[in-house]
Amino acid sequence: MSGLPHKSSPRVSAPKPRNHTDLWIIGILFPILVVGGWFGWQVYQRTVTQSKLPPKAERGLIDDLAGIFRPEEVVETKPATPPVVIAQPKPAEEPTRPVVTTPPKVVEEPLPPLALQPYPFTGPDLRDPQRLATLLKDTKARTFDGKWESHSDRVKYGLYPALMGASKNDGARRFDRFWESPYFALGMTQHAFIQRVTPATLRTFIAQEDALPFLQELMADSALMEKFLANIKAEDDAGEAIKLWAKLVADDAKELKGKYVNLQLAVALVFDKKFGFRRARDPKGESFTVNPLERYRYFRDNAQRQRLETDIKRLEPYELVWVVSAEATTEEMEWALKENDLRKLKLATADQRNDWSEAYPMINYRMDFVTGAKPPKAPSGKKAYKPLAESFTRGTLEEIHEVGGICMDQSHFGTTAARAYGIPAASVGGDGNRGGHAWFAYMMPTHQWNMGNSFHPFSEPRNLPGTGRYADGYANGRTRDPQTGKGIGEFEVQLMGDPQRRMSEHYPKSLRLRFAAKVFQGNKDQEGQLECLQSSTDVAKMSLDAWLETADCLEAMGSKISYDRWRRFVQAWRSAFHVYDEDKRWPDMIKYADDLAEKHVWTDPKMTSEQVYMECKNSYNQFMREKKRLRGQTFDKTRYDLIVVAVERTARQLAKDKSAKGQENLFFFMRQGLKDNIEHLPTFRSLLDNFYIAVKGNAALELSFLREIRRLYQNEMSDTGDDVFRMKTVLGLIDTMQPYFDKCNQPDMKKEFERDKAKIQKELDKLKKQ
Structure with a gap:
């Protein structure tokens, strides 16, 4: 081991004697602590959790200690009940029996209403699945108890802070991120849905065993409610429409579920009220009532068999209402599907031949029906013509096709036959230099309408075939809205062809902004409501509904809206429809804007009568300039109906001057x-x-x-x-x-x-x- 360094050995101490005192102390205290803990726990249990201590004679030490810490027991004192005296007849020699008293029935009184908290729609709550689950659970409960007012309040008061927290700098996009949350989307659509349908109507579903499950599904689906709200109109009966919708859904086989939602909704909105018609050529004048379920089955089943000219699954409800409203029986429409002349027609062809516009002249014009002259010779293949009084026995499509008719028959035939094939169509009429006239219009594959005129606001093809409209001053046509039964201008039909209606950044976003406006309205925030509505017109400039709702909001605010603010709104409305391309301008909107100006701008005391007159005259002059520009065209587009309105409006202003000079000015x-x-x-x-x-x-x-x-x-x-x-x-x-x-x-x-x-x-x- 030489050569290695020497290590010193470690120093080892001698062991000390062990002290056992601490172990004795632990051994004594541990059992005492265990017993004490158990004893204290028993006292605590009897103090807090035991509803009542045993009688004093039966109490032990633990009960006595618990009695020290328990609050003093309150002995309920019951008011003495006066004895019930029952008068009985006196032959009472019967043995006295003990009186048996039946305890009174305890009727549970309803608890006082809880202070319901609004549903939170801010921050992390938007992503919390539990929040969505709670809202869905509560919604289902409301379908049974009918407490829709409180439910709507909880939603709107919860949504309001979220909407207020959005940055106004983002304009129409400020609420977009909220809609990414299914929870928020459900809350917004539910609030708008309850407001439109009304709590009272929703309560009627409690007794509707067939429709209640559908309502529960509907109110759990934000997209479905949004579709419903986008298509329903003020005149519709929302409750009846939903009940009918439920029946149509129930009629579908399992494999068809969810396939024909738009068709179902269109039928529900048209047939929410009794839908009937009379054939114009029926000598008996028989009235027909259309069965909505039968009408739905006709289009669903023929779509399944691919017998229709359109794919109705791709049409929107606002388009399909112009299909399902055909004023014909199922037998007539089935005849149309089999008629060879109609089967040759196509919705669109490259050379415009055999287009559906040919359905109009397919009916031979009978001048003898107008003059009362002798019937002409029938075309080859047709039966001999008879006088008008003998020509019709029922006035069906088949008879009109065989017998012929005048413009109203051609219009009815073209419209009804097109609808039978699943093509949205409308009968249109107007007044011109040669009297009243009727033609028809139909929707093309581009979702734009061929109105039979030369007005092409959405870049429709310039060479569209005519649909029976003549160049005799029929610039303005009118038709009947199949959803409401009211007369409307043809421009409202043509507006449906706006391509922006199908773009999420336009009409759908406009609708959502109008939902937000309802939340602001429910929270008494009119300025917030107005901001949302004005944004809705910014993103969908051709949405007549958005403009009208904004005008209603301004009117509801009364004196809060100055004349200058009204003037800016009217100017914005004019600008939205006064596009650079003169051929795409909407003269009807000038009339709408002037209606508001007459009520809210020209009443400004700062304006002189001369200024008001000049503004009225400017509108008239604008129509006259348009008339001069259009002179000599194949189709007369001059809107004489709006010229009349402008003249009458200007005359009303001039008539306010009661002097002789004022009357003379009005005369000239x-x-x-x-x-x-x-x-x-x-x-x-x-x-x-x-x-x-x-x-x-x-x-x-x-x-x-x-x-x-x-x-x-x-x-x-x-x-x-x-x-x-x-x-x-x-x-x-x-x-x-x-x-x-x-x-x-x-x-x-x-x-x-x-x-x-x-x-x-x-x-x-x-x-x-x-």
């Missing part, structure tokens, strides 16, 4: 309005009454009025030629004009009209003999 303006539009007989006829009101009571002006209308008639309207329709229209005009000569005490001046009337009638009578 009305005379100029007649002269400007003398080429359009319906406009001339419409302005006569306003012209008479302008001169009424002033004998000199009354005479000038009569001379003026007589002169214009002689120079522009008295020559009817051999046009039967023009003859009938001029006869109607003479009947309108003659009473004014009596009102102005100039009966002799109308003799010339009487001679003209007799002459025209003589010509018409000759035609009957041919």
